[in-house]
Amino acid sequence: MEKAFKALASTPRRRILNHLAGGPMTVGEIAANFDMAMPSISKHIAVLHDAGLLHRQKRGQEVIYSIAADKLANNLYAFLTPFCPEARALSAERKLPGSDDLPAQTGEDKA
Template sequence: MTDTASDIFAALAHPTRRQILQDLKDGELPAGEIAARFNATGPTISRHLSVLRQAGLVTERRDANRILYSLVSDRLALSVGDFLSTVCPEQIVMREVRKRGSGRANTKTAEA
């Protein structure tokens, strides 16, 4: 496992960080709003956001005096997918079967 994958899995190890990622799935949020969703201090949430940012799972941008965080969803999906493919080669086969199956479903829907 590469250091990058280790960083990602270490970031995913804490339930607060997993919840932050879930909260960001619908779009960008300011740091204060993220912190308000938890029963933890601001510095604690800031540290969790830093771990997620260092793992490349979230990005931040400044807007005046606010820091806005966004999910980097493709990074998470690719990293976890790569790991699963190495540990569970059947995952690759299952993914291909699902792709073919959804392609047929789309074709049938288009024909109807």
């Protein structure tokens, strides 16, 4: 949770997440949307991944990232629950986009 909120406290990182809402992308594809050097983007991505907000999948020499929407939503809903109870219901069962765009998580995060 601490890591997730720290990760979200950056405009470029939130923009990366927004780009990934369109589906999984390589680091290069993500970086193409920014006016920032690739190493900087790579480090932002690392922060998001370290917070558990991104899935990583390696294909050849490229690395494909996709959003861990469930983790993202669960963190925010859990945090919101004390302030607006209707968030609690959502913390439970949810159907999210992004999680299904990859070939059914078979441990890509370690590759």
